[in-house]
Amino acid sequence: MINDKNSQKIVDIIQNWARKQSIWVLAYGTGCGAIEIPPTMTSRYDAERLGVRGAATPRQADVLLITGYLTTKTLKRVIRVYEQMQDPKYVIGFGSCTINGGMYYDSYNTIKVLDKYLPVDVYINGCMPRPESVLSGFGKLQELIADGKANGAQKYKDNLDWYRANQKRIIPNWVMPDYNW
Amino acid sequence: MEKIKANLIEHIKTSFVTAKETDFDGNRLDFLVDKQCIPSILTYLKDRLGYIHLTHITCIDWLEENEFELIYIVWSPEEKVKVFIRTRIDREKPVIANIDMIWPQAHTYEREFRELYGIQFEGLVAPDEFILEDWTGPPPMRRDFDTAAYAAETFFERPGREDAQDVRETITKRSGEEIPDFAKKYSR
Numbered sequence: 001m002i003n004d005k006n007s008q009k010i011v012d013i014i015q016n017w018a019r020k021q022s023i024w025v026l027a028y029g030t031g032c033g034a035i036e037i038p039p040t041m042t043s044r045y046d047a048e049r050l051g052v053r054g055a056a057t058p059r060q061a062d063v064l065l066i067t068g069y070l071t072t073k074t075l076k077r078v079i080r081v082y083e084q085m086q087d088p089k090y091v092i093g094f095g096s097c098t099i100n101g102g103m104y105y106d107s108y109n110t111i112k113v114l115d116k117y118l119p120v121d122v123y124i125n126g127c128m129p130r131p132e133s134v135l136s137g138f139g140k141l142q143e144l145i146a147d148g149k150a151n152g153a154q155k156y157k158d159n160l161d162w163y164r165a166n167q168k169r170i171i172p173n174w175v176m177p178d179y180n181w
Numbered sequence: 182m183e184k185i186k187a188n189l190i191e192h193i194k195t196s197f198v199t200a201k202e203t204d205f206d207g208n209r210l211d212f213l214v215d216k217q218c219i220p221s222i223l224t225y226l227k228d229r230l231g232y233i234h235l236t237h238i239t240c241i242d243w244l245e246e247n248e249f250e251l252i253y254i255v256w257s258p259e260e261k262v263k264v265f266i267r268t269r270i271d272r273e274k275p276v277i278a279n280i281d282m283i284w285p286q287a288h289t290y291e292r293e294f295r296e297l298y299g300i301q302f303e304g305l306v307a308p309d310e311f312i313l314e315d316w317t318g319p320p321p322m323r324r325d326f327d328t329a330a331y332a333a334e335t336f337f338e339r340p341g342r343e344d345a346q347d348v349r350e351t352i353t354k355r356s357g358e359e360i361p362d363f364a365k366k367y368s369r
Binding site for chain 2: 113
């Protein structure tokens, strides 16, 4: 019965509906963008009415928010955090630094294009993005989840070699555990 | 204030003959000394004259003169005067005495200068890495290190949009303004 195509579709719809209603964000700020998260979460903008709330550890979280510039040193930790998260998991690139380097385009120590290293589902542009844009980004992510299009984690699994090669290009001293789930 | 400063200049000039002073308005006083004098002048200021607080150490890269300039800023809470001790060291062989036995907090500054400028402190005992991780290039804060070129060859770059155009002329025509001369050279 469950192998029937139409029943699987119904299961998927219910599953995606449930997933989009509870997006838990890992409380981990990489750059200056983390300062926009408290107003988004607190009473003025109140992201929790959309089901967005903070999670304490990577294993409880659904969304990894890369808030702003990412140094090569932080990238190592971010990759490790991302690989510890359990499915379903999504990445939101936040601010222009994750898109094209932003004001750190010529820095010797920050990466410029995030989606070469981690699979990004939604980008929020701006420097800084205001809480409205953050909420709109979460809304977009909910749409993608509902349509079943937010499949960054699957992309990461399928193209792991390509992502690894890019990551190892700037992290010469690679001491991470294997990623095999 | 003037009296305190004159007194201080007299004290320093008696003990350190080569020190050259520059007076500034307010509560600031500058001394340019040889690099051998640094530990002794700082100890003298701290132990004898009451300049017990090390506010800051900073480094300037004078690429054209092939020198580094190190500035130690000390402060006396009693006399309310801040004293800048400057020294110049050779850029090719930047070696200077370690002062973290005078002020322990100088340790952090010295590790930072060692990593970001490549200055060696004689007798500094600290791990090699401070802020940068797995860094193999030249010290990045030196002015002859081209960060833009390094970033271009190390990190991926997102190409700009193909349909990106210079829309300033259209906008100025529409609003009846003129592009000022100094801005024209930035045109694409």
